[in-house]
Amino acid sequence: MNALHTPTTRAREAAPPAPRRAERPSRWQRFRRSESAAFYLFLVPWIVGLVGLTLAPMLFSLYAGFTRWDGVHSPEWIGLANFRVMFGSDPDFWPSFGRTFYYAGARVTLGVLMALALAAILNTRLPGRTFFRTVFFLPAIVTGVPMFVVWSWMFDPSGGILNYLLDKVGIAGPAWLGSTTWSMPALILMSLTATGGTMIIFLAGLQGIPVELREAAIVDGAGWWHRFRAVTVPLLSPVILFNVVMGLITSLQVFAEPFVMTQGGPERSTYVFGMYLYNEAFWYSNVGYASALAWVQFLVIVALTVLVLRFARRRVHYMGS
Amino acid sequence: MTATAPAPRSRTTLRLSLTRGRIALVPLYVPLCIAAFFFILPFVWMLSGAFKEPSEIAAYPPQFIPDGLGTGNFTEAAAGVSLWRYLGNSVLVAVVSTVGTLFCSTLTAFAFAYLRAPGRNLLFGLVLSTMMLPPFIILIPSYSLYQWLGWLDTYLPLTVPHFLGVGCAFYIFLLRQFFLGIPRELFEAARIDGAGRLRQYWQIALPLAKPALVTVTLFQFVASWNDFFGPLIFLTDSSKFTLPVGIRFFQGLYTTDYGALMAASCVSVLPVLLLFLVAQRFFVQGIATTGGKG
């Protein structure tokens, strides 16, 4: 069999036997009907969940976006007023978008690059690779408040371990979470340690690259960098694309890190969109406005996702085609 | 398989080239060890914090190795809250929600991967879009919904939604991609043998998707294990609390008992770590065997 066969082309090939359609239309139609029926039958639990549990709250929050609502009393319909405020006069709106893009851009770029590099290194026969794989994957499975507490300890400018170590090598460490310049990099640094998941995906993707291709490159006398560029990266591009898309969706919604570590400060330097949304909803009792913000964020994420997929369509190398 | 025959030769070549490159690999250890140091530093710090006296925690310069291996923080943590009960509750909720996730996301992903129907793309877009709205913005209507259903203060809001695919978008997507990698010929063959779609799902798709199922299991278990907000909002009876809620009791309104917090965190990390070590075997191996050897 052709090892390079792609599921998509395979799916295309496995499409119902079209030539037969002319001969036995009724049977084909019945088959088709049964396939649709089966599809929806398999989806019954998910549809029940969507209609019963997800859709109603989602639509309600959409409605709430057009109201003034403190979350307790009855919502009051105000039409587009929330949107007029956010695009017109709210000084937090655009800057928090900017910060979110800063975070997401750095987080996705560095995260994907680092995970790719680690995966590439750990895909060799390096002694101790199992140990390293475990170490790099560990932070991805342990999250929550205790980890945040430990990190804010480590970031402490004068008593923390990071600046203590920097001090040892003669560098005066920054104020980290206390500095408007360094707070965002600190959060990004922290979240980069949770890229173990991305790394595992890359590792898996690398192991999926046929040995004979790399071997061919070796025979050709290509150096490791050239091999990486010419063989590994193109073959891995679908994996890279998906890590980028999913990384984007999650990091554009970043909230936990700034919420626990900096509360958006200092001087709003880490006041990302997720923080802004949360504060409006639960701290300023402005749930209607926050719902409007959430749907704007929703649309931005949808648009970006579609954009990235479009952009990648021509660049990602699919082996089958 | 065409690839199996030349494999030995290729392995030899590769090994040779690696031996040649081994010296070149040595400098890789330096950045690798530095990165590993930062990845593991928080854990080391947490572990050492669990054994420290209150006065050692605030000490400067920072102390990596505590003066003594006193287990005072652990006994304090266990005495302070019903740690073992919370641990049991956490296991229950995590296991049930994981079972639910596996049930619903495999069914849904199977349908998206193999069955064509009008509206499929639209529905798949809906699956993805459910993860683009921050969960806390639908919290208030969700709370009202569960109240109306009479589910407040039960484990139902923490488990039942997973059986219905709520919050499973990632898993559905993952499994769909995985199912797409299974050769369609297998299903065709099964269909000719007279197997229905349910049997194809159960006897071909699921067994062949084992590594993906292990991934989903691991990640849903971890997600449920670490979930703080769900149990906090939906549970009021303290005997039903889960670990993440319980661990917060070492943080007061103004002060934090760092030692006990770290000790309790160490205890709470252990089950997940064990699960990972068990799953990891499947995981890495599973991926490895499905790779280029084909």
Place this chain on the structure above:
Amino acid sequence: MPPRTAKRCDADLLLSPAGPRGPFRVTWRARVTARPPSRRAVLRGAAAGAALAAGTASGCGFSRGSGDGLVFGFHGDSIAIDTYQQVAELYQRRNPGARVRCTYADSLGFFQRLPLMFRAGTAPDVVIVAESWVSGLSQLGGYADLTRFLERDGLGEDTWVPGALTPARIEGQTLCLPCLVYPKGIAYNRTLLREAGMPDPRPGWREAQFVETAAAVAHGSGAGRVWGLHNGFGTAQPWDVPTIHGSLPFDPYERRMTATDPRVVSSLQLLADLVHEHDAMPGAAQEQDTVNFTSGRFGLALFAGYFLTAWTEQIGSRFDWGVVPFPAEWSGTYQNNNAAVFEGSRRKEEAFAFARFLSTDPEAQEMLAPLGTPALRETAGTWQRGLPAAAAEYPWPELIQQMEDQLVAYQGGVFNKIWDVLGGAVQAVENTGKPVGQALHEVQERGTEILRA
């Protein structure tokens, strides 16, 4: 806490390659080894599933009927939880007919849950609320007005220590009864002060001596430096800044800004000078709570009653320390803990009886003492004697008396937004040396906009 924080981590892993060559491609060889699960395995799985489902369902216990007695909601760390439970038990022993059921969470979590419960009508009948939660959630209409109960039972200002009713009084209503108060003062590191040749501060000391002491203690540089004062102002509690000299940045009742009030300006100027002129204090955002006074690297720090146990333990015998009231010119922020009655409670009479017990019963007040200073005047007077060694020596009567001058930082809704704006301004002044006048002028303008919206 972040909703479903954990999701972030799986997010990374769950991405699967889009493409045609997914990492998880199954090979033909896998088909040979993969066997469909046997029937017995299926049955076993089903049985396990059923058992688990039953286990989940058994979690449905506590549902709220009308004949179940009072529900008492409180929050805090494990010690606070234990203490409140014991007080509830005492109440039931005293009143054989009464039944009190407890529900609790950690403080932040409980605060997040409270508005949801107000809305849904599931809030506890009696609930313990910090002073900031009273004004903060008062707009949501969750607290019952207790004024008529107080008048009926003859309870008033002089039942409790000075100022204890101030946080409860919102727009003519009395929304809760004080249970615990947290006197504030200045903690000083006697060891460091000796080294710097400074005398111990005494009650009635002046701000000038405060500044002089802070400046004298500060020395060194780099990571091991010693500061004159720990910056407990501005970062997490922006209200501690303007209240130093006794003002709020806005008038909550008239709904107008007062950020350029001379008292606000002089308070922030004092902090700015301590940072920039005297080099005695790190900037607002530069110090994390993780390293505070207890590290022994700060000469002075804000002290509040609730730090007592934690600080005593963390400091141990590493250095010698004491507590003194604020300098004479200072006011400060009032902090306490109260018992409120839920407006939606079906048994307000019984709820008030229990709240009154928490607030005015001497035995209950004594039981609460490990969590702070009893609010009941007579118990607060004797409370000091029971304290562990050094703490019994602190000038408690002066610390408590001083609370009369303290201001309650009004919070909630748009006011929280103004506090956040002020917090940002404080950070700008202390970190980048922005002129105080300009920063507060901006707060004044932005705040006016917020209040108008």
